[in-house]
Amino acid sequence: MEILITGGAGFLGARLARQLLRRNTLSGPDGAQQTISRIRLLDVVPASGFNDPRIEVVTGDIADPALIARCLTPATQSVFHLAAVVSGQAEADFDLGMRINLDATRHLLERCRANGNRPRVVLTSSVAVFGGEMPPRVLDSTSVTPQSSYGTQKAIGELLVNDFSRKGFIDGRALRMPTVSVRPGAPNKAASSFASGIIREPLNGLQAICPVAPETPMWLVSPRMAISHLIHGHDIDGAGLAFTRTLNVPGLSITVKDMVDALENVAGRKTVDRIQWQPDPAIMRIVNSWPGDFLTARAEQLGFQSELGFADIIRAYIDDELGGAIKA
Numbered sequence: 610m611e612i613l614i615t616g617g618a619g620f621l622g623a624r625l626a627r628q629l630l631r632r633n634t635l636s637g638p639d640g641a642q643q644t645i646s647r648i649r650l651l652d653v654v655p656a657s658g659f660n661d662p663r664i665e666v667v668t669g670d671i672a673d674p675a676l677i678a679r680c681l682t683p684a685t686q687s688v689f690h691l692a693a694v695v696s697g698q699a700e701a702d703f704d705l706g707m708r709i710n711l712d713a714t715r716h717l718l719e720r721c722r723a724n725g726n727r728p729r730v731v732l733t734s735s736v737a738v739f740g741g742e743m744p745p746r747v748l749d750s751t752s753v754t755p756q757s758s759y760g761t762q763k764a765i766g767e768l769l770v771n772d773f774s775r776k777g778f779i780d781g782r783a784l785r786m787p788t789v790s791v792r793p794g795a796p797n798k799a800a801s802s803f804a805s806g807i808i809r810e811p812l813n814g815l816q817a818i819c820p821v822a823p824e825t826p827m828w829l830v831s832p833r834m835a836i837s838h839l840i841h842g843h844d845i846d847g848a849g850l851a852f853t854r855t856l857n858v859p860g861l862s863i864t865v866k867d868m869v870d871a872l873e874n875v876a877g878r879k880t881v882d883r884i885q886w887q888p889d890p891a892i893m894r895i896v897n898s899w900p901g902d903f904l905t906a907r908a909e910q911l912g913f914q915s916e917l918g919f920a921d922i923i924r925a926y927i928d929d930e931l932g933g934a935i936k937a
Protein backbone atom coordinates (compact mmCIF):
# COMPACT_ATOMS: atom_id res chain seq x y z
CA MET A 610 0.00 0.00 0.00
CA GLU A 611 1.02 3.61 -0.63
CA ILE A 612 0.91 6.19 2.14
CA LEU A 613 1.29 9.98 2.04
CA ILE A 614 2.55 11.84 5.12
CA THR A 615 2.29 15.62 4.74
CA GLY A 616 4.67 17.42 7.07
CA GLY A 617 6.79 14.29 6.68
CA ALA A 618 10.01 16.09 7.64
CA GLY A 619 8.47 17.41 10.86
CA PHE A 620 8.76 16.13 14.40
CA LEU A 621 5.74 13.80 14.35
CA GLY A 622 5.82 13.10 10.60
CA ALA A 623 9.37 11.73 10.60
CA ARG A 624 8.74 9.66 13.75
CA LEU A 625 5.54 8.29 12.28
CA ALA A 626 7.38 7.30 9.10
CA ARG A 627 10.06 5.47 11.11
CA GLN A 628 7.46 3.61 13.14
CA LEU A 629 5.54 2.63 9.97
CA LEU A 630 8.76 1.33 8.40
CA ARG A 631 9.33 -0.81 11.52
CA ARG A 632 5.75 -2.14 11.47
CA ASN A 633 5.62 -2.56 7.69
CA THR A 634 1.83 -2.92 7.71
CA LEU A 635 -1.23 -0.72 8.08
CA SER A 636 -4.98 -1.29 7.72
CA GLY A 637 -6.19 -1.32 4.14
CA PRO A 638 -9.70 -0.33 2.99
CA ASP A 639 -11.21 -3.66 4.16
CA GLY A 640 -9.56 -3.41 7.60
CA ALA A 641 -7.03 -6.18 6.90
CA GLN A 642 -3.34 -5.31 7.47
CA GLN A 643 -1.52 -4.64 4.20
CA THR A 644 2.20 -4.49 3.52
CA ILE A 645 3.55 -0.97 3.08
CA SER A 646 5.20 -0.53 -0.32
CA ARG A 647 5.72 3.26 -0.32
CA ILE A 648 5.67 6.14 2.16
CA ARG A 649 5.79 9.55 0.49
CA LEU A 650 7.11 12.27 2.80
CA LEU A 651 5.90 15.66 1.56
CA ASP A 652 7.27 18.77 3.24
CA VAL A 653 8.62 22.24 2.40
CA VAL A 654 11.92 21.06 3.82
CA PRO A 655 13.37 17.73 2.66
CA ALA A 656 12.91 14.83 5.08
CA SER A 657 16.36 13.48 5.90
CA GLY A 658 17.90 10.50 7.64
CA PHE A 659 15.94 7.85 5.74
CA ASN A 660 17.70 5.10 3.86
CA ASP A 661 14.89 2.78 2.87
CA PRO A 662 13.57 2.01 -0.63
CA ARG A 663 10.00 2.38 0.63
CA ILE A 664 10.57 6.09 1.40
CA GLU A 665 10.07 8.77 -1.25
CA VAL A 666 10.99 12.31 -0.20
CA VAL A 667 9.05 15.08 -1.97
CA THR A 668 9.95 18.70 -1.28
CA GLY A 669 7.42 21.45 -1.95
CA ASP A 670 4.51 23.52 -0.72
CA ILE A 671 1.35 21.67 0.25
CA ALA A 672 -0.63 24.61 -1.07
CA ASP A 673 0.60 23.83 -4.61
CA PRO A 674 -2.23 21.86 -6.35
CA ALA A 675 0.11 20.38 -8.98
CA LEU A 676 2.36 18.97 -6.27
CA ILE A 677 -0.62 17.47 -4.40
CA ALA A 678 -1.87 15.87 -7.61
CA ARG A 679 1.57 14.29 -8.04
CA CYS A 680 1.82 13.02 -4.43
CA LEU A 681 -1.77 12.01 -3.82
CA THR A 682 -2.89 9.60 -6.55
CA PRO A 683 -5.61 6.95 -6.83
CA ALA A 684 -2.97 4.49 -5.57
CA THR A 685 -2.61 6.43 -2.26
CA GLN A 686 -4.67 4.46 0.24
CA SER A 687 -3.76 6.38 3.38
CA VAL A 688 -3.00 10.01 4.14
CA PHE A 689 -1.61 11.35 7.40
CA HIS A 690 -2.15 15.09 7.07
CA LEU A 691 0.34 16.62 9.49
CA ALA A 692 1.71 19.62 7.58
CA ALA A 693 0.77 22.79 9.40
CA VAL A 694 1.88 26.21 10.39
CA VAL A 695 2.10 25.97 14.20
CA SER A 696 0.03 28.04 16.62
CA GLY A 697 2.33 31.01 17.33
CA GLN A 698 3.16 31.40 13.63
CA ALA A 699 -0.47 31.11 12.47
CA GLU A 700 -1.37 33.81 14.98
CA ALA A 701 1.46 36.11 13.84
CA ASP A 702 0.79 35.60 10.11
CA PHE A 703 -2.95 35.29 9.51
CA ASP A 704 -2.70 34.84 5.72
CA LEU A 705 -0.05 32.10 5.96
CA GLY A 706 -2.09 30.18 8.56
CA MET A 707 -5.25 30.35 6.45
CA ARG A 708 -3.39 29.32 3.29
CA ILE A 709 -1.58 26.31 4.79
CA ASN A 710 -3.82 25.14 7.63
CA LEU A 711 -7.17 25.72 5.95
CA ASP A 712 -7.00 26.22 2.15
CA ALA A 713 -4.42 23.46 1.60
CA THR A 714 -6.39 21.06 3.83
CA ARG A 715 -9.56 21.63 1.79
CA HIS A 716 -7.61 21.19 -1.42
CA LEU A 717 -6.01 17.95 -0.20
CA LEU A 718 -9.46 16.57 0.67
CA GLU A 719 -10.76 17.61 -2.76
CA ARG A 720 -7.87 15.71 -4.36
CA CYS A 721 -8.88 12.60 -2.37
CA ARG A 722 -12.43 13.06 -3.63
CA ALA A 723 -11.31 13.47 -7.24
CA ASN A 724 -9.20 10.29 -6.96
CA GLY A 725 -12.36 8.36 -6.11
CA ASN A 726 -10.67 5.67 -3.96
CA ARG A 727 -11.96 6.81 -0.51
CA PRO A 728 -8.57 6.82 1.26
CA ARG A 729 -8.19 6.75 5.04
CA VAL A 730 -7.24 10.29 6.11
CA VAL A 731 -5.88 11.13 9.57
CA LEU A 732 -5.92 14.84 10.43
CA THR A 733 -3.98 16.02 13.46
CA SER A 734 -6.25 18.46 15.25
CA SER A 735 -5.48 20.15 18.55
CA VAL A 736 -6.74 21.23 21.97
CA ALA A 737 -6.60 24.74 20.45
CA VAL A 738 -10.09 24.12 18.98
CA PHE A 739 -11.29 24.80 22.54
CA GLY A 740 -11.02 27.94 24.60
CA GLY A 741 -12.81 30.64 26.54
CA GLU A 742 -15.30 29.51 29.19
CA MET A 743 -14.82 25.75 29.42
CA PRO A 744 -16.44 23.02 31.55
CA PRO A 745 -14.10 21.39 34.13
CA ARG A 746 -13.65 18.42 31.78
CA VAL A 747 -13.86 18.64 28.00
CA LEU A 748 -15.92 16.00 26.19
CA ASP A 749 -15.79 15.06 22.52
CA SER A 750 -19.09 16.88 22.22
CA THR A 751 -18.00 20.11 23.96
CA SER A 752 -18.54 23.07 21.61
CA VAL A 753 -15.47 24.19 19.74
CA THR A 754 -14.73 27.79 20.68
CA PRO A 755 -11.19 28.44 19.46
CA GLN A 756 -9.44 31.56 20.69
CA SER A 757 -6.73 31.61 18.02
CA SER A 758 -6.53 31.48 14.23
CA TYR A 759 -4.69 28.13 14.46
CA GLY A 760 -7.51 26.67 16.58
CA THR A 761 -10.09 28.01 14.13
CA GLN A 762 -8.24 26.45 11.18
CA LYS A 763 -8.01 23.08 12.97
CA ALA A 764 -11.73 23.22 13.92
CA ILE A 765 -12.71 23.85 10.30
CA GLY A 766 -10.40 20.98 9.24
CA GLU A 767 -12.24 18.67 11.68
CA LEU A 768 -15.60 19.63 10.17
CA LEU A 769 -14.31 19.12 6.64
CA VAL A 770 -12.98 15.64 7.53
CA ASN A 771 -16.40 14.82 8.98
CA ASP A 772 -18.32 16.06 5.96
CA PHE A 773 -16.02 14.49 3.36
CA SER A 774 -16.39 11.20 5.30
CA ARG A 775 -20.17 11.53 5.52
CA LYS A 776 -20.30 12.03 1.75
CA GLY A 777 -18.17 8.92 1.24
CA PHE A 778 -15.26 10.82 -0.36
CA ILE A 779 -12.76 9.75 2.34
CA ASP A 780 -12.65 7.50 5.42
CA GLY A 781 -11.45 10.24 7.76
CA ARG A 782 -10.46 10.68 11.38
CA ALA A 783 -9.59 13.96 13.10
CA LEU A 784 -7.57 13.32 16.24
CA ARG A 785 -7.32 16.09 18.80
CA MET A 786 -3.75 15.63 19.91
CA PRO A 787 -2.64 16.91 23.33
CA THR A 788 0.53 19.02 23.40
CA VAL A 789 3.45 16.67 22.77
CA SER A 790 6.15 16.73 25.45
CA VAL A 791 9.07 16.10 25.71
CA ARG A 792 9.86 17.12 22.12
CA PRO A 793 13.59 16.88 21.26
CA GLY A 794 15.52 19.43 19.21
CA ALA A 795 15.25 23.20 19.04
CA PRO A 796 12.31 25.29 20.31
CA ASN A 797 9.67 26.06 17.64
CA LYS A 798 7.09 28.82 17.11
CA ALA A 799 4.25 26.91 18.80
CA ALA A 800 2.88 28.78 21.82
CA SER A 801 3.29 25.47 23.67
CA SER A 802 6.99 25.18 22.82
CA PHE A 803 7.91 25.82 26.47
CA ALA A 804 6.11 22.58 27.49
CA SER A 805 9.11 20.72 26.11
CA GLY A 806 11.73 23.45 26.61
CA ILE A 807 11.35 23.61 30.42
CA ILE A 808 12.19 19.90 30.60
CA ARG A 809 14.54 19.43 27.63
CA GLU A 810 16.85 22.44 28.14
CA PRO A 811 17.57 21.81 31.86
CA LEU A 812 18.23 18.11 31.14
CA ASN A 813 20.75 19.25 28.51
CA GLY A 814 22.50 21.56 30.98
CA LEU A 815 20.89 24.71 29.50
CA GLN A 816 18.79 27.54 30.95
CA ALA A 817 15.06 27.52 30.06
CA ILE A 818 12.43 30.23 30.25
CA CYS A 819 8.93 29.34 31.42
CA PRO A 820 6.57 32.00 29.98
CA VAL A 821 3.44 30.86 31.89
CA ALA A 822 2.43 30.57 35.56
CA PRO A 823 3.11 27.35 37.55
CA GLU A 824 -0.62 26.68 38.00
CA THR A 825 -1.26 26.65 34.21
CA PRO A 826 -3.13 23.44 33.29
CA MET A 827 -1.71 21.41 30.42
CA TRP A 828 -2.95 18.44 28.41
CA LEU A 829 0.09 16.44 27.35
CA VAL A 830 1.09 13.31 25.48
CA SER A 831 4.53 11.76 25.03
CA PRO A 832 6.09 11.45 21.55
CA ARG A 833 5.86 7.64 21.76
CA MET A 834 2.17 7.74 22.63
CA ALA A 835 1.42 10.44 20.03
CA ILE A 836 2.71 8.13 17.29
CA SER A 837 0.82 5.18 18.76
CA HIS A 838 -2.38 7.31 18.71
CA LEU A 839 -1.83 8.28 15.05
CA ILE A 840 -1.40 4.67 13.93
CA HIS A 841 -4.23 3.35 16.08
CA GLY A 842 -6.46 6.22 14.89
CA HIS A 843 -5.72 5.20 11.33
CA ASP A 844 -6.33 1.50 11.87
CA ILE A 845 -9.66 1.58 13.74
CA ASP A 846 -12.80 0.81 11.78
CA GLY A 847 -14.30 4.09 10.57
CA ALA A 848 -17.80 2.64 10.98
CA GLY A 849 -17.19 2.59 14.77
CA LEU A 850 -16.83 6.37 14.77
CA ALA A 851 -20.57 6.72 14.12
CA PHE A 852 -21.81 10.31 14.03
CA THR A 853 -18.46 12.10 14.42
CA ARG A 854 -15.02 11.41 13.04
CA THR A 855 -13.45 13.74 15.63
CA LEU A 856 -11.91 12.26 18.76
CA ASN A 857 -10.20 13.58 21.90
CA VAL A 858 -7.33 11.11 22.32
CA PRO A 859 -5.93 10.14 25.75
CA GLY A 860 -3.35 12.38 27.38
CA LEU A 861 -2.15 13.54 30.77
CA SER A 862 -3.87 16.35 32.70
CA ILE A 863 -1.15 18.14 34.64
CA THR A 864 -0.08 21.64 35.73
CA VAL A 865 3.22 23.24 34.79
CA LYS A 866 4.19 22.98 38.48
CA ASP A 867 3.48 19.21 38.38
CA MET A 868 5.77 18.97 35.34
CA VAL A 869 8.58 20.80 37.13
CA ASP A 870 8.07 18.68 40.28
CA ALA A 871 8.37 15.53 38.15
CA LEU A 872 11.58 16.92 36.64
CA GLU A 873 12.97 17.50 40.14
CA ASN A 874 12.06 13.93 41.15
CA VAL A 875 13.80 12.49 38.12
CA ALA A 876 16.80 14.83 37.76
CA GLY A 877 17.22 16.77 41.01
CA ARG A 878 17.08 20.37 42.25
CA LYS A 879 20.07 21.61 40.29
CA THR A 880 18.36 20.74 37.00
CA VAL A 881 15.12 22.48 38.00
CA ASP A 882 17.03 25.62 39.05
CA ARG A 883 17.85 26.15 35.36
CA ILE A 884 14.22 27.22 34.77
CA GLN A 885 13.57 30.98 34.89
CA TRP A 886 9.97 32.09 35.33
CA GLN A 887 9.36 35.02 32.95
CA PRO A 888 5.66 35.56 32.11
CA ASP A 889 5.03 36.35 28.43
CA PRO A 890 1.54 37.90 27.98
CA ALA A 891 1.21 36.83 24.31
CA ILE A 892 1.99 33.18 25.07
CA MET A 893 -0.09 33.20 28.27
CA ARG A 894 -3.10 34.54 26.37
CA ILE A 895 -3.00 31.61 23.92
CA VAL A 896 -2.01 28.84 26.36
CA ASN A 897 -4.43 29.96 29.10
CA SER A 898 -7.29 29.66 26.59
CA TRP A 899 -6.63 25.90 26.23
CA PRO A 900 -8.37 23.50 28.62
CA GLY A 901 -6.25 21.07 30.62
CA ASP A 902 -8.58 18.15 31.33
CA PHE A 903 -10.39 15.92 28.85
CA LEU A 904 -12.73 12.96 29.10
CA THR A 905 -11.47 10.43 26.56
CA ALA A 906 -13.76 7.48 27.37
CA ARG A 907 -14.84 7.21 23.73
CA ALA A 908 -11.25 6.93 22.50
CA GLU A 909 -10.46 4.40 25.25
CA GLN A 910 -13.47 2.30 24.18
CA LEU A 911 -12.02 2.41 20.68
CA GLY A 912 -8.78 0.95 22.03
CA PHE A 913 -6.56 4.04 22.34
CA GLN A 914 -3.98 3.51 25.09
CA SER A 915 -3.75 5.63 28.26
CA GLU A 916 -0.71 7.81 28.84
CA LEU A 917 1.96 7.11 31.48
CA GLY A 918 2.84 9.47 34.34
CA PHE A 919 4.95 12.52 33.49
CA ALA A 920 8.03 11.25 35.35
CA ASP A 921 7.94 8.17 33.08
CA ILE A 922 7.69 10.45 30.03
CA ILE A 923 10.80 12.36 31.21
CA ARG A 924 12.66 9.06 31.73
CA ALA A 925 11.66 7.96 28.21
CA TYR A 926 13.08 11.23 26.83
CA ILE A 927 16.35 10.66 28.73
CA ASP A 928 16.57 7.10 27.36
CA ASP A 929 15.52 7.90 23.77
CA GLU A 930 17.30 11.22 23.23
CA LEU A 931 20.12 11.49 25.78
CA GLY A 932 21.33 7.91 25.77
CA GLY A 933 20.18 7.54 29.38
CA ALA A 934 22.37 10.36 30.77
CA ILE A 935 21.52 13.86 32.07
CA LYS A 936 23.95 16.77 31.58
CA ALA A 937 25.14 17.80 35.08
Ligand SMILES: NC(=O)c1ccc[n+]([C@@H]2O[C@H](COP(=O)([O-])OP(=O)(O)OC[C@H]3O[C@@H](n4cnc5c(N)ncnc54)[C@H](O)[C@@H]3O)[C@@H](O)[C@H]2O)c1
Nearest residue numbers: 616618619620621652653670671691692693733786788789
Ligand atom coordinates in the same frame (compact mmCIF):
# COMPACT_ATOMS: atom_id res chain seq x y z
N1 LIG B 1 3.47 18.65 18.50
C1 LIG B 1 2.36 18.97 19.17
O1 LIG B 1 2.40 19.27 20.37
C2 LIG B 1 1.02 18.94 18.47
C3 LIG B 1 -0.15 18.98 19.24
C4 LIG B 1 -1.38 18.98 18.58
C5 LIG B 1 -1.42 18.94 17.20
N2 LIG B 1 -0.26 18.91 16.48
C6 LIG B 1 -0.34 18.87 15.02
O2 LIG B 1 0.40 17.76 14.57
C7 LIG B 1 0.97 18.05 13.30
C8 LIG B 1 2.47 17.78 13.33
O3 LIG B 1 3.05 18.54 14.37
P1 LIG B 1 4.60 18.59 14.62
O4 LIG B 1 4.79 18.81 16.07
O5 LIG B 1 5.25 17.46 13.96
O6 LIG B 1 4.98 19.95 13.89
P2 LIG B 1 6.23 20.29 12.97
O7 LIG B 1 6.25 21.79 12.83
O8 LIG B 1 7.46 19.61 13.46
O9 LIG B 1 5.82 19.61 11.59
C9 LIG B 1 4.99 20.25 10.67
C10 LIG B 1 5.66 20.14 9.32
O10 LIG B 1 4.83 20.79 8.35
C11 LIG B 1 5.70 21.35 7.39
N3 LIG B 1 5.04 22.39 6.64
C12 LIG B 1 4.70 23.63 7.06
N4 LIG B 1 4.20 24.32 6.04
C13 LIG B 1 4.21 23.50 4.96
C14 LIG B 1 3.84 23.68 3.61
N5 LIG B 1 3.36 24.83 3.15
N6 LIG B 1 3.98 22.63 2.77
C15 LIG B 1 4.51 21.45 3.19
N7 LIG B 1 4.90 21.25 4.47
C16 LIG B 1 4.75 22.27 5.33
C17 LIG B 1 6.85 21.90 8.22
O11 LIG B 1 8.02 22.12 7.41
C18 LIG B 1 7.03 20.82 9.27
O12 LIG B 1 8.05 19.92 8.92
C19 LIG B 1 0.61 19.48 12.98
O13 LIG B 1 -0.56 19.46 12.18
C20 LIG B 1 0.27 20.06 14.33
O14 LIG B 1 -0.62 21.13 14.22
C21 LIG B 1 0.97 18.89 17.09
